[in-house]
Amino acid sequence: MxxxxxxxxxxxxxxxxxxxxxxxxxxxxxxxxxxxxxxxxxxxxxxxxxxxxxxxxxxxxxxxxxxxxxxxxxxxxxxxxxxxxxxxxxxxxxxxxxxxxxxxxxxxxxxxxxxxxxxxxxxxxxxxxxxxxxxxxxxxxxxxxxxxxxxxxxxxxxxxxxxxxxxxxxxxGQPLERDFNVAALVEEFPRAVTVQLRQGVPERALPIGESVRPGDLLAVRYPRARQFQHVGVFYSDENANGLLDADDLVLHAGPEALHRSRLGEGAFDGEVAILRPKRSGSQGR
Structure with missing residues (x-):
């Protein structure tokens, strides 16, 4: 000015x-x-x-x-x-x-x-x-x-x-032209893995980089729910052990502002679909 x-x-x-x-x-x-x-x-x-x-x-x-x-x-x-x-x-x-x-x-x-x-x-x-x-x-x-x-x-x-x-x-670099809910994301994007999480721990070992990667979406269907209700994005293997576990971080919003959470905090306990949106190039930071 x-x-x-x-x-x-x-x-x-x-x-x-x-x-x-x-x-x-x-x-x-x-x-x-x-x-x-x-x-x-x-x-x-x-x-x-x-x-x-x-x-x-x-x-x-x-x-x-x-x-x-x-x-x-x-x-x-x-x-x-x-x-x-x-x-x-x-x-x-x-x-x-x-x-x-x-x-x-x-x-x-x-x-x-x-x-x-x-x-x-x-x-x-x-x-x-x-x-x-x-x-x-x-x-x-x-x-x-x-x-x-x-x-x-x-x-x-x-x-x-x-x-x-x-x-x-x-x-x-594209406009956003439609609303999305969690169920629509589960239908739209390829599903890499489906697994049950309890206290942030999957029912079987999921290697980072194979079963789940930074930038993958984690959609959760809570116990007794009819549809997937919440979604976040996998952020980091926080303890660097190479496996998805309770210490790892997810970014998610709703009902609060966007924030980081440990999987062990329970927001993703239930049936989790790991989604991998298609796009050429890196999904990372």
Whole structure:
């Protein structure tokens, strides 16, 4: 932005409140599960980055590579569940005051029934160029059950299936044109293995790199459920023993924001289908 000698410029971070659950559709445990419930309203917070006041050229990263944040926001996002400081999505707004008039880049006032406008300046940082790297760019995006393609693709809100498909679309350089649920993913993608997990431990040995690879999708059908209900993406062989086990990490969203979980935490206990979406090139980070 070109400097204006008689103007004052301020910079703001815009935060989505990650401390609550949001929904467009009823959660599976509610009456009329999966029924449309209306557009879920996601509240946003704004705080000035006071250290940048008066600076016309900025970097959103500090010297350590972390995204700048303010000092006084309550509740501070760093205290919210699953907030990540150095990777994921972050939003900014500039405000210029000159001659008693104030002009702004798009911000909170651009929100509509679907959430924050894609015109708001967004920085999405990922761990790498592979599929998993694109998934990590969705950290700090609110969990939104029943999200629609506009919301997931534009980092407004995601559920467990849509975050994985939005990241895949971004990775492949393609638009996201349809909704996905877990059952649709199980039908659409090749199944490498089906196995029962209990406390994160499979019923038989599954070698990493053969039966399961980083970037594979893990869809789970919980005991006594009719269909597959949740899905995540295999992230890492955390204890480096070469076998899928309770210490290994999965990335998943819903009903919370995207986060890492150990398999031993139980979110994938049940019948697990390991899916391998087709795409040339590496599935890794």
């Amino acid at each position: 070109a400097p204006r000698p008689n103007a004052t410029i301020r910079w703001y971070r815009i935060y989505a409140d990650l401390s609550r659950y949001y929904k467009n559709a009823n959660h599976p445990w509610e009456p009329s599960p999966y029924a449309w419930a209306g557009w879920g309203k996601i509240p946003y917070l704004r705080e000035e980055l006071r250290s940048l006041r008066g600076r016309w050229e900025i970097s959103p990263l500090d010297a350590s590579g972390r995204v700048l944040r303010g000092e006084e926001l309550e509740p501070h996002p760093a205290k919210a569940p699953h907030y990540v400081e150095d990777v994921g999505t972050f939003w900014f707004q500039a405000e210029v005051e000159e001659g008693g008039a104030t002009s702004r880049s798009p911000g909170l006032e651009q929100s509509d029934y679907r959430g924050l406008s894609p015109k708001v300046f967004r920085v999405s940082i990922r761990e790498g160029e592979g599929y998993l790297g694109y998934v990590t760019s969705f950290f700090n995006v609110p969990g939104l059950f029943g999200s629609v393609p506009h919301q997931s693709y534009h980092y407004i809100g995601v559920d467990c299936a849509d975050v994985l498909m939005a990241a895949r679309a971004r990775w492949m």
